[in-house]
Amino acid sequence: MDAITQIKDWINLVSRPEIFLGAATLLFVLILVFYKQLTHPAAAIVVLLASVGGYAASMLDKNFRAIVGKPDNVPITMLLFMTGFFLWLALRQAAVNDTRMERGEPLLEGKPDDKVLVWPDLVYIEFMIACVCTIVLIVWAIAFAAPLEEPANPSIIPNPSKAPWYFLGLQEMLVYFDPWLAGVVYPSLIILGLCAIPYIDVNPKGNGYYTLKERRFAIFTWLFGFLILWVVLIVIGTFFRGPNWNFFGPYEAWDPNKAVAMVNVNLSELFWAIWLHKPMPDNPLLRELPGIVVFLGYLMLIPPLALVVRPVRRLYEKMGFIRYSLMMVLALFMALMVIKPVLRWTVDLKYIISFPEYFFNI
Amino acid sequence: MGKLGSYIRNSQVWKSIFRHGVPRDRRTRVMAIMSNVFLHLHPVTIRKSGVRLSYTWCMGGLTFFLFLAETITGILLMFYYRPTPEYAFPDIIALRSVITLGLLREIHRWGAHAMIIAIWLHMMRVFLTGSYKPPREFNWVVGVILLVLVMLLSFTGYLLPWDQLAIWAITVGSNMARATPFAGHEGPGSSLLTLGGQPLVHAGSDAKFMLLGGPLVDENALLRFYVLHCVFIPFVVVILISVHFWRVRKDGGISGPL
Ligand code: HEM
Numbered sequence: 001m002d003a004i005t006q007i008k009d010w011i012n013l014v015s016r017p018e019i020f021l022g023a024a025t026l027l028f029v030l031i032l033v034f035y036k037q038l039t040h041p042a043a044a045i046v047v048l049l050a051s052v053g054g055y056a057a058s059m060l061d062k063n064f065r066a067i068v069g070k071p072d073n074v075p076i077t078m079l080l081f082m083t084g085f086f087l088w089l090a091l092r093q094a095a096v097n098d099t100r101m102e103r104g105e106p107l108l109e110g111k112p113d114d115k116v117l118v119w120p121d122l123v124y125i126e127f128m129i130a131c132v133c134t135i136v137l138i139v140w141a142i143a144f145a146a147p148l149e150e151p152a153n154p155s156i157i158p159n160p161s162k163a164p165w166y167f168l169g170l171q172e173m174l175v176y177f178d179p180w181l182a183g184v185v186y187p188s189l190i191i192l193g194l195c196a197i198p199y200i201d202v203n204p205k206g207n208g209y210y211t212l213k214e215r216r217f218a219i220f221t222w223l224f225g226f227l228i229l230w231v232v233l234i235v236i237g238t239f240f241r242g243p244n245w246n247f248f249g250p251y252e253a254w255d256p257n258k259a260v261a262m263v264n265v266n267l268s269e270l271f272w273a274i275w276l277h278k279p280m281p282d283n284p285l286l287r288e289l290p291g292i293v294v295f296l297g298y299l300m301l302i303p304p305l306a307l308v309v310r311p312v313r314r315l316y317e318k319m320g321f322i323r324y325s326l327m328m329v330l331a332l333f334m335a336l337m338v339i340k341p342v343l344r345w346t347v348d349l350k351y352i353i354s355f356p357e358y359f360f361n362i
Numbered sequence: 363m364g365k366l367g368s369y370i371r372n373s374q375v376w377k378s379i380f381r382h383g384v385p386r387d388r389r390t391r392v393m394a395i396m397s398n399v400f401l402h403l404h405p406v407t408i409r410k411s412g413v414r415l416s417y418t419w420c421m422g423g424l425t426f427f428l429f430l431a432e433t434i435t436g437i438l439l440m441f442y443y444r445p446t447p448e449y450a451f452p453d454i455i456a457l458r459s460v461i462t463l464g465l466l467r468e469i470h471r472w473g474a475h476a477m478i479i480a481i482w483l484h485m486m487r488v489f490l491t492g493s494y495k496p497p498r499e500f501n502w503v504v505g506v507i508l509l510v511l512v513m514l515l516s517f518t519g520y521l522l523p524w525d526q527l528a529i530w531a532i533t534v535g536s537n538m539a540r541a542t543p544f545a546g547h548e549g550p551g552s553s554l555l556t557l558g559g560q561p562l563v564h565a566g567s568d569a570k571f572m573l574l575g576g577p578l579v580d581e582n583a584l585l586r587f588y589v590l591h592c593v594f595i596p597f598v599v600v601i602l603i604s605v606h607f608w609r610v611r612k613d614g615g616i617s618g619p620l
Contacts, residue, residue, distance in 0.1 A: 072475075072527075075475035075479060078476075078479060083483070110409075110411050114410040114411070115410060116407065116410050116413060117391050118404045119385050119395050119401070120385070123395075129423060130427050133476075140472045141465045144472070146471040152528060153526060154578065154579075154580070158530050161531070162530075162531060162534065164520050164531050164535070179548070180542065180548075182538075184549070195502075197502065201494075205492075207492045207495040207496075209411075215492065355550075358550050358551060359550045359552075360551070
């Protein structure tokens with residue numbers, strides 16, 4: 001086997017969701033911790049060249065090209081590079097501002113009375129952007145024909161059937177959650193949670209300028225949600241999921257006959273049969289009691305218990321009961337999006353609570 | 363040339379349209395913004411940091427520009443497209459083969475994708491500059507609703523080509539409605555809702571049925587998505603964008619350090 005095949009095999013292997021998500025999370029934490037060093041223009045250029053190079057080299061592989069180069073998936077590549085660029089731009093300015101604040105120097109954004117006339121300064125920029133955007137759109141339209149497959153046929157189900165790419169993070173969540181959670185409850189919580197942000201975040205600092213130091217918790221949480229739980233899941237759902245929603249590495253051919261053993265167990269089975277060596281209780285409520293206790297305990301005990309920690313207590317005093325509870329519930333549901341997959345990978349957990357009779361599975 | 367230019371600018375017609383001279387000095391530049399209904403969306407002066415590309419990334423402006431581009435190409439597409447299972451697919455094929463410079467559909471489709479990226483990045487910029495903090499809390503909420511609507515716009519449009527890609531993507535998406543708690547026939551709790559022993563929520567009455575106008579993605583769904591995509595959602599989006607822009611100004615213009 002030549003070196004290139006070996007590298008490809010290795011990358012296929014480490015692209016498995018658990019490793020990929022873990023590595024992305026690690027990278028994310030590193031970036032936010034060492035943002036001052038890592039956003040240095042020299043470092044940024046190295047990262048840019050490496051990722052462009054890696055992408056270009058990967059395009060030589062026909063399996064990679066088949067899925068990443070698909071016209072409808074081109075926006076994902078654009079999303080990745082643009083998000084990367086703007087993340088750098090924001091953190092770079094945050095780094096500069098944070099350093100300046102330490103030294104007592106003025107911010108990049110200047111003072112409120114630094115004003116310019118909208119005509120010509122702003123109108124000019126808007127016009128230029130409109131021109132550039134028009135050109136990009138036309139070039140894009142010439143380069144890639146809009147996809148059109150066979151006429152709609154309700155009796156031929158494509159495998160895999162995928163939602164549009166911008167919803168694929170949610171579809172990927174279906175691996176770990178039932179449709180009522182991944183498709184209804186989580187989207188609602190995301191919308192509600194986003195709307196609630198300005199009312200939960202009582203930190204008056206960092207209003208109208210880039211900073212990280214003054215808003216570490218807010219920025220960490222939001223960016224984790226957007227970058228890892230939304231964008232990275234889209235990448236996994238689109239690029240790494242083939243027939244039967246099985247995992248395929250980026251250089252792997254999509255084999256519809258790939259078989260994957262599924263040996264997932266419910267918490268109730270773990271509890272009664274495996275840990276207690278008892279038969280499963282017949283009463284469904286009793287059967288699911290351990291899961292119910294765990295889940296309710298998770299939601300209802302962590303918020304008050306967290307108050308033992310000093311900084312959390314100070315936060316609570318600033319926020320008040322309602323804001324704090326809302327924030328905690330939202331944060332705990334967000335954390336569940338991490339905890340449940342981790343439990344799946346480590347102990348093959350299927351459901352924490354499961355009432356299949358009522359389609360109520362968590 | 364110069365003479366012709368000044369002749370035109372001094373003509374009654376020109377002066378009736380533009381009520382100010384060439385915007386060369388402060389007064390006429392202010393006039394240029396104030397006396398034009400479109401430019402008047404802007405304030406007359408703006409914080410220096412607010413025009414810097416590195417601050418706003420112009421992503422809100424880009425989202426708006428793409429919305430306009432989508433509206434124009436969308437209206438043109440409506441001339442050619444009929445939302446029925448019989449005609450939809452052939453009409454889409456004709457868009458490429460019959461129409462001169464058949465790029466309409468391409469521009470419309472890629473513009474829609476670009477708009478999704480732009481709106482996400484706009485939200486990211488607003489978040490990272492803390493621009494949702496007082497007094498801009500409510501405008502952030504308006505923005506979140508716009509975000510949902512823009513994604514629904516894309517989603518409803520995805521069905522219209524009526525090919526395999528379209529109906530199955532919409533089937534996957536709309537299957538989620540089936541699992542709505544209480545309101546979907548495979549959702550938790552819906553089996554508890556009965557009336558005189560009959561289930562109240564079934565495949566012919568649940569949330570998915572309401573979304574699609576039928577139990578499956580068929581002609582009713584096509585018509586429903588067409589109306590949502592071409593009329594209903596854009597209508598609401600225009601109203602909310604107006605509120606959004608109005609609030610950007612009323613909340614003190616683009617944010618900046620105090
Ligand atoms: C159709 C969608 C949208 C359009 C056309 C739009 C357009 C704009 C424009 C042109 C601005 C002026 C500053 C800039 O360009 O950044 C702006 C500001 C703002 N947008 Fe949006 N926006 C949209 C969606 C959103 C979303 C999804 C959010 C947040 C969830 C949002 C929140 C805000 C806020 C809070 C401001 C004020 C920011 C400041 O003063 O610095 N908008 N929007």
